[in-house]
Amino acid sequence: MGNAHRPYLFPLLLLIAGLVLLAGCGSDHRFVKKTTFEDANAITIEFAGPVDASWATDKSNFTVYEKPDPDILLTIQDISLGPDQHRVTLTFQDDLNQDQPHVVTTTDIRSQGRSIGPAVLTVKKLYMGYLLSIFIGAMVISNFVFTKYLGLCVFFGTSQRKSTAVGMGITFTMVIVVSAMMAWFLYQFVLKPYRLDFLQIVVFIGLVSLSVQAVDTILRKVNPALFKAFGVYLVLVIANCIIIAVPLILADNEYNAFESLMLAAGAGLGFLIALFLMSSVRERLDLANVPPTFRGLPIAFVVAGLFALAFLGFSGMSIF
Amino acid sequence: MEADKPIQQEEKSSAVEETRHNMLTVSVSPHIKSRESVEKIMWSVVACLVPPLILSVFVFGLQTLIITLISVASCVAAEAVSQKLLKRPVTIRDGSAVITGLLMAYVIPPGVPYWIPILGAVMAIYVAKHLLGGIGFNIFNPALIGRAFLMATFPVAMTSAWLPPLRDAAIFTYMGQGVDAVSTATPLYVLKHYGVQALMEQFGSMSTIYRDFFMGLRPGCIGETSAFLLLLGGIFLIYKRYITWHIPVSVIVSVAFFTWIFGGDTLFTGNPLLAVLSGGVMLGAFFMATDYVTSPTQMTAKLIFGAGIGALTVLIRIKGGYPEGVCYAILLMNPLVPALEGWFKPKRFAPPKGALK
């Protein structure tokens, strides 16, 4: 390729990533300003203008379900409309599981006699907090290595030295963010619309190889020094099951672009943290008088078990 | 199954040549050494841990003594057996296994079956300590690993065998009784699930609560209840310079601080004093987080380590699946110690240029 392209390559990629991200954060419906959970068993929808009372208070105009279970519709007990006719509060029979996003589907919204079209609204608790909880969750609380037991081959293979561990962790984080975003894009805009879900595995693993190749090429051209430091780990990335687990999880949970980004970044950084801790521990254990039959991998497994025991402290934790 | 001779043995014997020659000892300087020794430190810690045990006998009954003795005995036995198996010198006299046994017993509920600590001892001493190279190389606090193991193995007993304090010192009350008949809820459990109002209904007015909790008249683990006695022991250890103030103070301050911010219904309304008195904070701060092997050596690192423990404790208490989080918080900070040691090194005396990386 011509040399002239080189400086534009990286910004271009950033731009594409930005566009992908923007696609994910479009408003649910232009007439809806905000949706929030109210109390333990209510959802409030705030509209941009006044809505008709006859439409708003009719229970049959709203269907609500938890995002992972579209088949179970929640029973709406009561609907109340605020005095300025902007706010509609749906009260439910049972308490809502607010850790899960809920989907509210409405019929044609009617405002001052006009029809504004139906809306599919996603209600989430404290959106930034939700993103943060995905991020922290993937990074620490349900760390992929110590609580989900994924990526172990690479984890044990590259945690012998601190320098190797950090190199691997950084490389892995880069690749997983790139590949997860591409996977999200393909899943949302190709696989799902064309009902090709069953090709998930083939497509995702293909994407991973592709992004490994892409990062390889870009690094080699843009920053040869960095490539020299991290290039060796690129091959290993593909053998790490976290890299395929993350796209599968974000497809399963129907995450949007931001959520996917958080999950991917959290998983990558969580792997980096796990690697760093493990490598610093193993460097110390190198000096220890470990029984000969346990030297090397066996003792690393025992230590990882101790880590997992400690991480049990996070079980049952939900931040937001 | 580890019948092999540790390979370092040879290195060691050549490294330390202490010979007696014409009845005169020849060895490398210094020829005088301080009077302190590992044994002295360890047995001092044991001594500081005895008063809470005596109190718990009067508060929870005689079976706490039996549980503690079984725990200590099984830890010492596990240490001796592990060291024999691994062909290492048996060092049960140094008291470290006794401390492990005591601490493990102190963080389990007073109404558990007597044999429970035996399993914990195997995990704590053999797996968490001797497989990793013996004292000095155990990355995690063995007593807490033992407790976490028991927690995972006997979740019901370990989270429900709480006993209401005896007010009449009738120490045989709970002996041989089924636990279910008398079990109660710990203050932190009540606080987490029902709030301060329920706590006051169960334990009386706020001033009564502070007084009782400070003295140790409350449901809780065997050795964690009496903030007063633990504080006394901890101050003695600080006075003897066996531990420094950094870790205990930073743990307690950060628990209080984060509870104050996040512990209430809204921000900045938590009750820091209650948080410090009602769980295992005192025991953890003075006796567990300060374990030499599993805590950093540099002062800044100690402060960070302690603050991390406090923050994680509050996080687990408020957001986690358990009402109390001190033990897990310490376990989660333990593996950070080698990294902290790498980040915070002693300040070198004018090192030659280029010698520091």
Add this chain to the structure above:
Amino acid sequence: MTTDILTFPKGGAHPAESKELAQDQAIEPMPTPDSLEILLSQHFGAPADPLVKKKDVVVEGDLIGEVTQGLGANIHASVSGTVKALGMSAHPVLLKVPSITIETDPEAEARVFSPSDWTGLSKEDLLARIRQAGIVGIGGAGFPTHVKLSPPPEAEVDILIINGAECEPYLTTDHRVMLEQPDAIIEGARIILTILGINNCHIGIEINKPDAIEALSQAAARASSNGFHIQVNPLQVKYPQGSEKQLIEGITGRQVPGFGLPFDVGVIVQNVGTTKAIYDAVVLEKPLYEKVVTISGRGIARTANLLVKIGTKVSDIAQYLGGTTPDLGKVIMGGPMMGFAVPDLNIPVTKTTSGILFLTEDEIDTHPHGQCIRCGWCLEACPMGLSPNEIGVYVEAGRADETSQFGVFECFECGCCAYTCPAKRPLVQFIRLAKMKAKK
């Protein structure tokens, strides 16, 4: 004179002083033994070449050994008598070194030296006298003093420090010298100041020797009329207060960089004993062939501060003082923190011997050592900010060659770490091993 009580900021230990055993014993000349072995390697550098043959007759103070190439110092006969043998003798550190054995002539009279005026002498003449007298740093490794007093021209030396800290437990040699001959020390300091061409001198003394501080302050006041600024600085009692780098930092606040020398920060340090020897060499024109040695410890019948002829054997000293006790466990040449244990008493005193300690089994530590428990006390104690615990662990794991990352070569083996270690780990020994292995 009142000043702040100074010390170095980082590390250090407080070993039991045990100075009360000998500090009140006035300096006492020891009668000449029947024969003595004068080692030809008593200084930093190559051994001296003998200038006498077997059966030669020598007189007290005669030059009998000379170093012609490289660093070294002259060796003089300590007694009048006949050369009996040129052989090998035991040395506390180097094990076996060449020596000259002299059989004392019991009839010979002691030489008498009378003071002369030195103020008219040039810098070169003064240095020549010091060189001629064979003076070395008698508090430490025996670095030739005339070399030390000739810093390279680019070094801008502005402070002279006289080291009277004597921080090693048991030792009281410097203490007694300061107490009994304060004027000689001040005179010696003035000689050094003249050589260096400066006028600022600090004398550092630990405050556990208040009488010495008093004596030197008065002597300094008496002599301060002629342009020299000599000041006594009381120092905190903390080991290793007398270590060169620590002393310089405590008094001047300057830090000597690693592998550097004091003149890099404009300071020259001389020990009190060396200063006294310089006085002897310049004013009395007396070579360095006898020195004050503290004989202490609970393993000897009588403790003393003896003026001993160099070459006198430890066994003769022990015999003179009434013999050793049955529970004697260890004999140390030097202080208990940095001195060398010797296998038997058949070993002669050298120019750098500041004390001979006869320690009983109770006084020494014979605990077996355990594994490092990472208490961090050695990190607290190390005055150089090193990590003795890590070095020890690396050495035990057979990875001594990786220890230079902990600055193992900056260690001057003061022994604070091993002293404080509750697991009784021989950390200094580990560090020496590490130095040997890491050098390769």
Add this chain to the structure above:
Amino acid sequence: MPATTKSNFQLVSNGILNENPIFRLALSMCPAVGISTSVMNGILLGIAVLFVQVFSSCTIAAIKDYIHPRIRIPTYTLTIATWVTVIDLVLAAYMPAAYKEMGIFVKLIVAFAIITMRLETFACKNSVQASFWDGIGMGFGFMFGMMALGLVRELLGMGTILGYDVLGFRPLLFFVLPAAGFFCVGLMMGLFNYIELTYNRKKKGT
């Protein structure tokens, strides 16, 4: 490198013993830790891996002459992914309960290092028949490793074997927790090392 000279039996036993994927090669550790909680899980995932390994090995061995060396890794990956998709869909359709228990791990077979490694080191150099037997050996080796772990953990954790109550009580609930998977694998590796060490010593001694 020439094609293997080992007999079919040797190929199979090699995978089960000498080069056991879990305990000797230390590959594919995630399921060994994550879902080796029961013998049944071990058998099911073992079958899935066996299936993917055998079919991928055979596929690669069959088309090895047509693969350009530079694109061989992507080819392996896609081959494996195809067969994983097949077994994934089959299991989801016919064994939904077991499929749910194994969660994401069936899909993750695609990233198991052992399969790619056998393709790279064996299948691409050997005949279809040899690759078939090698795949059988590796698959069974994996399955036996999983079953051994599952046996220990199910017995100690639930007191059952293959769901049948053996002990009548649950000794140590800890062992069904995934955290125990690390310990079991670590201790078993230690055991394997110990057996090898004593065996070698005996051989040296005589």
